[in-house]
Amino acid sequence: MNSLSRFxxxxxxxxxxxxxxxxxxxxxxxxxxxxxxxxxxPPGALGAIGAWIELVGGFMIALGFLTxxxxxxxxGEMMVAYFMVHAxxxxxxxxxxxxxxxxxxxxxxxxxxxxxxxxxxxxxLFKKSSAPSAGAG
Amino acid sequence: xxxLNRFFDPVYCLMRLIVGLMFASHGGQIILGxxxxxxxxxxxxxxVAGWILLVGGFMIAFGLLTxLAAFIxxGFMAVAYFMVHAxxxxxxxxxxxxxxVFYCWVFLFxxxxxxxxxxxxxxLFKTGVFAPxxxx
Numbered sequence: 639m640n641s642l643s644r645f646x647x648x649x650x651x652x653x654x655x656x657x658x659x660x661x662x663x664x665x666x667x668x669x670x671x672x673x674x675x676x677x678x679x680p681p682g683a684l685g686a687i688g689a690w691i692e693l694v695g696g697f698m699i700a701l702g703f704l705t706x707x708x709x710x711x712x713x714g715e716m717m718v719a720y721f722m723v724h725a726x727x728x729x730x731x732x733x734x735x736x737x738x739x740x741x742x743x744x745x746x747x748x749x750x751x752x753x754x755x756x757x758x759x760x761x762x763l764f765k766k767s768s769a770p771s772a773g774a775g
Numbered sequence: 776x777x778x779l780n781r782f783f784d785p786v787y788c789l790m791r792l793i794v795g796l797m798f799a800s801h802g803g804q805i806i807l808g809x810x811x812x813x814x815x816x817x818x819x820x821x822x823v824a825g826w827i828l829l830v831g832g833f834m835i836a837f838g839l840l841t842x843l844a845a846f847i848x849x850g851f852m853a854v855a856y857f858m859v860h861a862x863x864x865x866x867x868x869x870x871x872x873x874x875x876v877f878y879c880w881v882f883l884f885x886x887x888x889x890x891x892x893x894x895x896x897x898x899l900f901k902t903g904v905f906a907p908x909x910x911x
Contacts, residue, residue, distance in 0.1 A: 642842065646887040653880035660876060663868040673866040706779065732800045732810050738874050740797060744790040745881060751783035 651757035655700050657745060661712060662696025665689050691715045699749060702758020709749035716743035788893035792836050794881060798848065799832025801825075827851045835885065838894020842886050849882035 667676025668689035679689060691711050698708030716739045724736025731737040754760035803809040805816045805825030815821055827847060834844035852875050860872025867873040890896035 642887050643889055646884065646889075649880075649884050649887045653884050656880055657877055660867050660873050663866060663873075667868065673869055675869050730800060730810060731797050732804065737797050738877070741794055741874065741877050741881075744793050745877070748783065748786050748790050751779050751786045753780060753783075 647755050648757065650752065651702070651755040654702065654705075654749060654755065654758075657742070658696050658698075658700030660696075661742060662693055662700060665691070665693025665696055669693055688715050688719065699746065702754040702760050703763075705754035705758060705760050706750050709746040713743050713746035713750060716740075716746065784891050785893065787888065788838070788891040790881075791838065791841070791885065791891060791894075794878070795832050795834075795836025797832075798878060799829050799836060802827070802829025802832055805829075824851065824855070835882070838890040838896050839899075841890035841894060841896055845882040845885035849879050849886060852876075852879035852882065 663673055666672050668679050668685075670693075671678070679686065692715070695708040695712040695715070698704055699712060720736045720739040720743060724731070724734040724739060727734030727736070731740050800810070802825050804811075804813050805821060806829050808816075813821075816825065828851075831844045831848040831851070834840055835848060856867075856872045856875040856879060860867070860870040860875060863870040863872075867876045
C-alpha cells in the first residue's frame with residue numbers, strides 16, 4: 639500500500655486548505671458578518687480573541703503560512719471552546735454539540751505536529767524548516 | 776521543527792481514535808437508538824448510512840483495515856454532503872455541512888496516510904501498512 643502513502647502529503651495539503659477555510663468562516667461570521675447566517679460578535683474579550691483566532695488562524699492554516707503557530711492557537715481555542723461551552727452539556731460530543739470543536743481541535747493538533755506540507759507558503763518561504771513533513775510523503 | 780515531527784504519527788493515531796469514535800456515535804444514534812435516537816431511522820437509506828457510520832467509525836477508531844474503512848466512510852460523507860447539504864447554499868457553514876466536509880477530507884487523508892503505528896493493522900499485518908513511520 640506504499641503507492642497510496644506517496645500521496646498522503648498532497649491530500650493533507652488540500653484537506654488543510656478546506657478545513658482552514660471553513661474554520662476561518664466562523665471568524666468571518668463573527669467579525670465581518672460574512673458568510674451570512676451568523677450571530678455577530680460574541681460578548682467579552684475572550685469571545686473577541688476567539689473570533690480573531692478563527693479568522694486569522696484559519697487563513698494561516700489554509701494557506702500554510704506559519705502553519706504550526708496558527709494550528710497551535712486554533713487547537714487551543716477549540717479546546718477552550720469545548721470545555722467552556724460544550725462540556726457541561728453532557729459527556730458525548732454528539733449530545734453537547736461539541737463534535738465540530740473536538741474534530742477541529744484534534745485535526746489542528748495533528749497539523750501542529752505534522753507541519754505545513756509541501757503545498758504551502760511555509761514551504762515556499764522557508765525552504766529548510768518546513769520541508770521535513772514533505773519528505774515524509 | 777523536526778522535534779515536533781517526531782510525534783506526528785502518535786498524534787495522528789489519537790486523532791483517528793477520537794474522530795472515529797465520534798463518527799461511530801452517529802451510527803449508534805441511528806442503529807442502536809442511543810442519544811435519543813434519530814427521526815426517520817427506519818428508512819432503508821438511513822439504515823445503510825447508519826451501518827456505515829457505526830462499523831466504519833469503529834474500524835477507523837481502532838485502525839482495522841483502516842484504508843478500506845476510511846475510503847468507504849469518506850465517499851459516504853461526500854454523498855451525504857451533496858445530497859443533503861449542498862442544495863442549501865454554497866458555504867458549508869451556511870448549509871450546516873461543515874462536519875460532513877471535515878470527515879470527508881480527514882478520512883480521505885487517512886486512505887492515503889494509512890493506519891499509523893498504534894492500530895490493529897500495525898499489530899496484525901506487520902509489513903506494508905505502516906509506511907509513514909519508515910518515511911520519517
